[in-house]
Amino acid sequence: MSRLAPSSPLAALRPGAATAFGAPAIAMGATFLAFGAAVREGGLGLPWALGAALLIYGMPGQLILLQFAGAGAAGGVAPAVLGAAAANARFLPMAVALTPWLGNRASRWLALPFIAITPWAAAMRALPGLPQPARLPWFLGFALVSWSIAGLATAVGHWLAPLLDPALMAALLFANPLYFALLLAAGLGQPASRRAVLAGVLAAPVALLLPPAWGLLAAGLLGGTAAFLLGLRHARR
């Protein structure tokens, strides 16, 4: 088998793809496996499971939509979609934060369907240390592997659903927040990240006072804005 030339487009994807095979793959695979099983338990088929996993590609929104669809689609499509979209509304600030790192060429729009927590968090960690031409290929390499793993794990979970006991499902679902906690811990050395993470933890109770679909974004807006303003004040001193 011939090796890819270092300058080929596929070779440029390799560093990001290699990073995605590891802890991100385990966390992503575990969570989407549990999602696939939950979809089957909700009485829905594999095409719906794959559509939700790959086209929504954001777990809180997927789960809210599954609650609606798995319950016989009662209560109206519009409120269900609105609630699920609100639960994934973090994609907006994440896309804003990520886009400047992807360069100015039109090809950066290739990243559009892959902006989600896992690729975003990994990219925000890796991209600042890379030269500009390597950033978009790194993100696409990482994102394509993560997205493929999400789809594959969803299909496997849908297939394995009758064999998974509730304790295992719970452990699989916990892999995702644990992975994110480790990523956040990795950024704690930077003052801006430290402020944002601490403010987010402190603002979390606010989410419990609001409807679940809105609570996450509202608490994040509160905590993130407070952290940003604190950072501005600190910089002016």
Added chain:
Amino acid sequence: MPAADLALLLMALAMLALRGAGMLVAGALRPEHPFILWATAVSQAVLAVFVTLAVLAPSGAVATVPLPARLAGLLAGLLAYAVLRGRLLPALGAGLLALAGVRALLGG
């Protein structure tokens, strides 16, 4: 079209719109622009809220795991991450093992 499929289609379009709007807004800005820094802080805070709620006040299947087991999983993962100098995969494994171990001990 069945309501479940229609909801999925509309949701997929809404997700593209959210991501696209973010890319459009940020397209002309540099990473150090205050708006980008604000959006980064909000995104990190959202992630921190997500993790905090998943550990302290989860819903769904994770809520069946006793709180001490969830806390043990988080602390073991973070401790392993620090001791192993930032190696994500063993830290993730250590956290999940601790969660399963404490859950088994508690009989939960």
